[in-house]
Amino acid sequence: MKIFLLLDPPTITAQETKVAIVNGKPRFYKPENVTRAKEELKKHLRPFKPNEPMSGPIELKVTWLFPKGKTHKHLEWRVTKPDTDNLEKLLKDCMTEVGFWKDDAQVVREVVEKLWSDEPTGIALEIEILGKRKEETGNETKTCTRWNQRLKQ
DSSP, rough: EEEESSSSSOOOTTTTTHHHEEEEEEEEEEEHHHHHHHHHHHHHHHGOOSSSBBOOEEEEEEEEEOOOTSSSSSBOOOOOOHHHHHHHHHHHHHHHHHBBOGGGGEEEEEEEEEEEEESSSEEEEEEEEEOOGGGGSSOGGGHHHHHHHHHHH
């Protein structure tokens, strides 16, 4: 399944929590801008939601295309915050809530890129359901050959 979410990707991540002291006890909460970013992502994801949640192991490839502004070139790597792992956490949480899968723990393989871009900006997603075993996927990584040989012994 290939999806392109046409939007300016959020730069706020799921890791951004705040603490307030209520009645002498700490209370953790998500700031309003994190809640807005999640709602925006879910709004763009809903039209692509599968009829049934995907089951089994899943491969997720994501390319984040941020507006380049005046100082960057088209398709130049974005080497500034937010970190890819924090962006992915926000996205996978939203995909879980929308119903792409039952649990984002099903995502067993990920490829993530962050780039500056002219038009369009957005999030390109490629989702593939994998076989139950690695050798059933048909696209083993060559760099893992030695490791795969050890596993088969």
